[in-house]
Amino acid sequence: MTSTHKVFHVEHVLHELKHYLPAQAPLMDFVHHNTLHAFQHLPFHEALRKAQTTLGYQVYLSIDQFRELYHAKRINDDILNNVIEKKKGAKKTTQWKYKLLHQELDGLPNPRIGALRGQWKKVFNIDLDSMVHPNLFRLISSYLDQGISIWHFPIENKSFLEAIKELERKSWVSLFKGKRAKKMLLDEHTTLEDLLTILVGSHPHLFEQYLFDQQFAHQGWSGMVSTVEDLPQTLLDRRQISLHDLIMLECLLEIDTIDYLLSSGWNGLGNTLEHQLPSLLDPIEHSEVMEILSIFQEAFEWTYYDQVLAGIQQESKIPKRTGSKSFQGLFCIDDRECSFRRYLESIDPQCDTYGTPGFFSVEFFYQPIGGKFYSKLCPAPVTPKFLIKEIGDEKKRETELHFSKHSHNFYTGWIISQTLGFWSALKLFGNIFKPSMSPATASSLRHMDKFSQLQVDYDALFQQENSLQIGFKIEEMANRVEGMLKSIGLVDNFAPIVYAVGHGASSVNNPHYAAYDCGACSGRAGSVNARVVSKMANKPEVRAILKERGIDIPDSTIFVGGLHDTTRDEVVFYDDEIKDPIYQKLHEQHVKVFEKALDLNAKERSRRFESINTQLSPKEIHEKIRLRSVSLFEPRPELNHATNALCLVGRRELSKGIFLDRRSFLNSFDYRVDQEGNYLLNILKAAAPVCGGINLEYYFSRVDSEKLGAGTKLPHNVMGLFGVANGIDGDLRPGLPSQMTEVHDPIRLLLIVEHFPDVVLRTIQKSPETYEWFINDWVILASVNPETKEVQIFEKGQFYPYQPINKQLDHIREIESLLESNQENFPVYLIQQD
Structure with a gap:
């Protein structure tokens, strides 16, 4: 839509169409992305104005919704004044505030799309x-x-x-x-x-x-x-x-x-045509309504951002830890791990938790036992050159007679429907009252058999399959383990057991299940990656190379893979390599910590669910969460990334004392290990498109559920196993269903980096595709000085100091009672522990 061609060229028009059409992959490979990626070369508000005017998308909440947020004090009055003053000048603050809060406004301009064919x-x-x-x-x-x-x-x-x-x-x-x-x-x-x-x-x-x-x-x-x-x-x-x-x-x-x-x-x-219709290519005229909406949007966002930045600068009441480490846990940066890590650290103050993208820096295709196809287990833009194969006996898969291709035959289909069909109806009726796992359940544990083996080592006799190298060579293993450990700052002081815990989800009757799994693993569970990186890190030959590169993993440390099912709040460990009785005993103690943290995490999640009484005990709630996950009639088995708004790149101490209400991606990073920002570049090259893409898909699916989202999932039909539509003749629905976004606050991602602003600036400028996210404000970038905690905000190519308006945040001692109070997003609290 940027062309000025007067003559029709097929190739040009097809290129333009492909650029602006939704780019959502089939359901199997559903990975979050910026829904309005075609406009990303423009500044955020200009892009939204163009998308609304040309294509008819709703890109903000409505005026009435913003005014309700203001009256509910979810838009801070001082921050609204600051935004208006910054945009319009101090002399016009009163005039524009009246427009925002009271003036009757014209409607949005009619979209240009559809005008000719209409x-x-x-x-x-x-x-x-x-x-x-x-x-x-x-x-x-x-x-x-x-x-x-x-x-x-x-x-x-x-x-x-x-x-x-x-x-x-x-x-x-x-x-x-x-x-x-x-x-x-x-x-x-x-x-x-x-x-x-x-x-x-x-x-x-x-x-x-x-x-x-x-x-x-x-x-x-x-x-x-x-x-x-x-x-x-x-x-x-x-x-x-x-x-x-x-x-x-x-x-x-x-x-x-x-x-x-x-x-x-x-x-x-x-x-x-009696008169010329407005073309999609014509310049976009100024719209006062769109400008008012953009001011409201920024005030809504900065009401939250300001609390977070204030919390980082203010002192929390977390006591300093003394003594040796009990264990270390490596988790995905996923915002759903935010609360789980908080509970682990609260129950066992001697443990350390870290966040890293859930493919754990090992990129490969995976072939399970009996599998005909390869699954890509790394970020979607990466094309792996390696293949990991599952080894073992053919799996005894859970089957039922009515799950059979013979039911497609006319005669056997009739016989099955008249016999097993009645039994299926009874089971379906019973599932209403007592849901249970079935062959129809998409379980994260089925991605890999816990008791099988993996072909991780390169075998010179069987070098390749379909142009993919089977397994990794020792040097290749060392490179990946080094990259992961240095990127998160874990290079010394290793605990006896280091857990690498991937994540996945279980669901029933949910065509969008891939969106609940790990985005860093191309919408699949991270169990294989966790197990592979653990096997690599346990190899003496790999550790010898790492020692030469400044990472000294002692012989007394072992790595153990695991999988966190975020729907059921269960963790499975691939602990078959723990042979020593001493380590088995340590592991049993840690498992109890994990189990208690999972109970508490289930309770925190339950406050968003209407069907669960959050005032029950954590164990009672956890059992209801498990039942909910396998219910055929439950449209909200979990809320996935709903309410995400923040990404922290820094040491755990930066946010350990802040209650962030499961709204933050947490990517561990230690500036002392990466003074020049080399590992930081790789982190931001992934965090901006992955976390930013997740955030924006939730944003646009929330503000325009009909065109940019999938609407309610209740009338969805699966079309060809690649998409969903309403009924049998509807259009394929892009984006996310409302059951995943209805509690989401549509605000852009605030990405906070703990490093000196000049280093952060040099780092983002090295990658034009990464820089675009920040220079055009699709993701808001802040740096925190690791020595002084001074905050600076990136605007128009430079960092500027920022002083939070919230001078003192409230402290909270008892999180459990807070969770029982309401279902809405909480403000940022400082956590107080004795």
């Missing part, structure tokens, strides 16, 4: 969407289907459009009502320009606008086709489809529909 309905009273989309969507869904359909698409090994042509040639019935569209489909010389000339007339300057209108009438399907075209490996059973093919078929179906309704003598749409 003339079909306005002038001719033809609703093309309702007449074309049902057939179009069914054809695409059938062609892309990954196994949910009983019958395969009849034409195989051909592209989408060629398969449609083959159907037309050989079928007794046609997709078309008339002859013209079918003839043009089968004519190899028909071009997209020919079809647009019929639809729009001899007005090539309108062709691009028409295609944007057409494709954004079903942006979900178009976005999925675009993604599959660019990344065909996102489908396990690959398909040849392109956005061009989709557009060609849709234009033909539109021509056929209009021919049927108006006869063949109609003129193109462009001939009906």
Whole structure:
């Protein structure tokens, strides 16, 4: 939409369309990303104004919602005054504050998208969407289907459009009502320009606008086709489809529909225009309403940011620890681990916890026993060169008779439905009162058998499989363990046991389950990564290399992998390598600490759930949480990243004494180990797109649940195992369902780095793609001086000192009683412990 071309160029328009369409991968690889990535080259508020004006997205909360937040004191009055003064000057503060809080305002400008193609309905009273989309969507869904359909698409090994042509040639019935569209489909010389000339007339300057209108009438399907075209490996059973093919078929179906309704003598749409419609390419005019919304947005955000920055500067009442360490735990930076780590440290003050991306710096494809396909267990942009294979006997998978391909047969299907079908109905009825695990449960523990082995070591006899190196060489192992440990600042003073705990989730009847797993593992559980890095770190040859590089892991230290199921609040340890009775006893003691922390964590989570009485004991609540996780009828087994707002990159002491209400990603980092910011660069290159992407997808799914989110999940149907839609004929829904976002406060991520501001500035400037997140304010960046705790905020390319307005935060001693008080987000408290 930045082009000034007056002549239509197919390649240019397709490129522009692909840039602006949703880029959500199929459900299997659902990874969070900035929903408005196409506008990321622009400053945040300018980008939102453009997205709203051109594409019709709602990008802020409404004026009424912001005013309610102000009256509920969730927007601080002093901070609102500061934001207005900064934007408009001190002399205009009173005038603009009246506008924000009291003045009747005009509505938002009408979006430009759909204005041209909407003339079909306005002038001719033809609703093309309702007449074309049902057939179009069914054809695409059938062609892309990954196994949910009983019958395969009849034409195989051909592209989408060629398969449609083959159907037309050989079928007794046609997709078309008339002859013209079918003839043009089968004519190899028909071009997209020919079809647009019929639809729009001899007005090539309108062709691009028409295609944007057409494709954004079903942006979900178009976005999925675009993604599959660019990344065909996102489908396990690959398909040849392109956005061009989709557009060609849709234009033909539109021509056929209009021919049927108006006869063949109609003129193109462009001939009906009485005046020129606003183009998507025209400059965006200033809107006072959008400016008011942006001021409200910043005041809402800084009301929270100010509390956090004040908490970092003010002294907490956490007593200083003395004595040796009991254990160390390495967890994912995930915000759901924020409270769990807090409880571990509270129950056992002698333990240390660290945060690192949940793939633990080991990138590879994984093949389970009996698996036909490889799973990528690292961040989505990374392409691994290694393969880890699970070794052991063929798994005895949990099966049931009615989970059988024979039920697809006409005769056996009827027999099964008349016999086992009644038993299935009884089980379903019983599940209402007593939910339990079943073969339909997506369990994080099924990703890898606890008692199997992994091929971690490189074997010279079996070097490669499908161009992937099987296992890692010793030097490669040492590089990855070094990178992980130095990035979090753990280079000495190792505890007897170091736990590497990945995370995953369990759920039933939830097509978005990949969004609940570890984003750093491409939407899968981090159990394999935790186990692999532990095996690497336990090797004497690896430790010898690490010692030469300044990391001295004593022989008395062992690494143990684990998995935290964040839905059920359970931890499973891969402790088969603990042979020594002394360490077995230590491990048993630590397991009790973990179990108590999990109970308390379940209670903290329960305050958001309407169906659980938070005043029950932690153990009672934990049991209800477990039942909730396997209930077929529970749309909210957990709330995932809901309420995320913060990412801390620094030592644990930076935030250990602050109650952050499960709202923060915690990435461990020690500036003393990385004075020049080399490891910091790698951290920020991941934290900005990963944490920022999570934050923004929640933001936009919350403010516009219908266009940028998935709406309520209750009417969702799974389409082809790659997407969800409302009913059988709806558009694919991008973004997140409302059950994941309804308690989320839509504010941008505040990323706080504990390092000197000049080092942070030099670091982010080394990576243009990372710098874009900060210079355009999609993520707000702050630095904390590790020696003085002085806070500086990054704005317009420089760091500026910031003095928090909150001069003294409240202290809290008893968290459990606080949790029982309400369901809303809490302010930032300082934790007081004796």
